[in-house]
Amino acid sequence: MPHTTTVERVTVIATESLSKRFPRVTALDRLSVDIAPGVTGLVGANGAGKSTLIKILLGLSPASEGRATVLGLDVAKDGNAIRESVGYMPEHDCLPPDVSATEFVVHMARMSGLPPSAARERTADTLRHVGLYEERYRPMGGYSTGMKQRVKLAQALVHDPRLVLLDEPTNGLDPVGRDEMLGLIRRVHTDFGISVLVTSHLLGELERTCDHVVVIDGGKLLRSSSTSDFTQATASLAVEVTDTADHPDGTTALRTALDRAGLTVQPAGRGADGAPGSDHVLLVDVAGEETYDTVRDAIVGLGLGLVRMEQRRHRIAEIFRSDDDPDAPDALGGTTGTGGPASGSAYGKGGAVDAA
Ligand SMILES: Nc1ncnc2c1ncn2[C@@H]1O[C@H](COP(=O)(O)OP(=O)(O)OP(=O)(O)O)[C@@H](O)[C@H]1O
Numbered sequence: 001m002p003h004t005t006t007v008e009r010v011t012v013i014a015t016e017s018l019s020k021r022f023p024r025v026t027a028l029d030r031l032s033v034d035i036a037p038g039v040t041g042l043v044g045a046n047g048a049g050k051s052t053l054i055k056i057l058l059g060l061s062p063a064s065e066g067r068a069t070v071l072g073l074d075v076a077k078d079g080n081a082i083r084e085s086v087g088y089m090p091e092h093d094c095l096p097p098d099v100s101a102t103e104f105v106v107h108m109a110r111m112s113g114l115p116p117s118a119a120r121e122r123t124a125d126t127l128r129h130v131g132l133y134e135e136r137y138r139p140m141g142g143y144s145t146g147m148k149q150r151v152k153l154a155q156a157l158v159h160d161p162r163l164v165l166l167d168e169p170t171n172g173l174d175p176v177g178r179d180e181m182l183g184l185i186r187r188v189h190t191d192f193g194i195s196v197l198v199t200s201h202l203l204g205e206l207e208r209t210c211d212h213v214v215v216i217d218g219g220k221l222l223r224s225s226s227t228s229d230f231t232q233a234t235a236s237l238a239v240e241v242t243d244t245a246d247h248p249d250g251t252t253a254l255r256t257a258l259d260r261a262g263l264t265v266q267p268a269g270r271g272a273d274g275a276p277g278s279d280h281v282l283l284v285d286v287a288g289e290e291t292y293d294t295v296r297d298a299i300v301g302l303g304l305g306l307v308r309m310e311q312r313r314h315r316i317a318e319i320f321r322s323d324d325d326p327d328a329p330d331a332l333g334g335t336t337g338t339g340g341p342a343s344g345s346a347y348g349k350g351g352a353v354d355a356a
Helices: 050-057 079-085 101-111 116-129 145-157 175-192 203-209 227-232 250-260 289-302
Strands: 013-021 026-035 039-043 065-070 086-089 163-166 195-200 212-217 220-226 236-241 265-267 281-285 306-312
Touching (some): 026 050, 026 212, 026 220, 039 175, 039 203, 050 065, 050 195, 086 145, 101 116, 101 145, 116 145, 116 175, 145 163, 145 175, 175 195, 195 203, 203 227, 212 227, 250 265, 250 289, 281 289, 289 306
Parallel strands (some): 039 212, 163 195
Antiparallel strands (some): 013 026, 013 065, 212 220, 236 281, 236 306, 265 281
């Protein structure tokens, strides 16, 4: 009798053909996706449907069709139970200006059902964890954007949830503030084992922070894969060689030799790695271990000097860049819910800057 093993997939969030239709726009369009424990990035241009999905997952807004579960609970029936176990950091400023962070977070902890002394204790711990110390006794109206974002994160964590949904937590932050916030988010999972779903329209941020990335466009699923799949599948080797008397253009000679050897080679092109002279760099698709040997043998065969040979992982943003727009920024443009076909070229065309 054949022996079979069933591996049960663990999911914290599962949606099945989930749609949300407003009178004039389809915000989510038959979205089916499973999200495992860990840190997951939900990425999409403004209007892609990220906030709508979060509201449905919290049981705050009913789906038009389809179903979804969060921690195994049905969003249509179990909203209260979901919100007991899930923390939520909203996108927009929602902090009362006249109260202190401590008062506010204690209040949120009490609302979540913690008794007064536990609420105060958890508030102190959580505010310390997000990096707010003496300032926590001051009215929040005087806080910087970074401090406000930290308070919003703290109130999402204070009741010790199993999962937090963070809507654009780096919005409005400068690059240093963003890095600090991304570090905090990563630690929410590594230090406390809390799973995280974090939205952003900046791909570059997510590849540093997330284990898994889900991309939506016009309410449809474009791609869901582990971050390493996004970057590893496209690993390439950057190779730079010297010119010699026999080969005054060593780069072209090497390119011809590698083409002949059956490798896929292209010039790194202008500014490919930000270094001047990167037009002398070739990018060779890594087909396997043997690619390194083929490149080495070709260089030796031509008598060229090797300046460098290093593995280069594509950034997620490059995967969504159209071929005719190699300089497109690392941000998702405002494609505003066109609901068009799943096309990578929908990305990277927007006016937003690469701030990640
Ligand atoms: N209550 C509503 N009534 C009508 N349309 C809505 C409503 N909420 C969202 N939408 C529309 O649904 C689409 C998806 O909006 P959503 O806020 O989910 O996008 P998003 O990806 O979170 O973008 P952003 O980061 O800009 O909030 C948009 O076209 C938006 O205008």
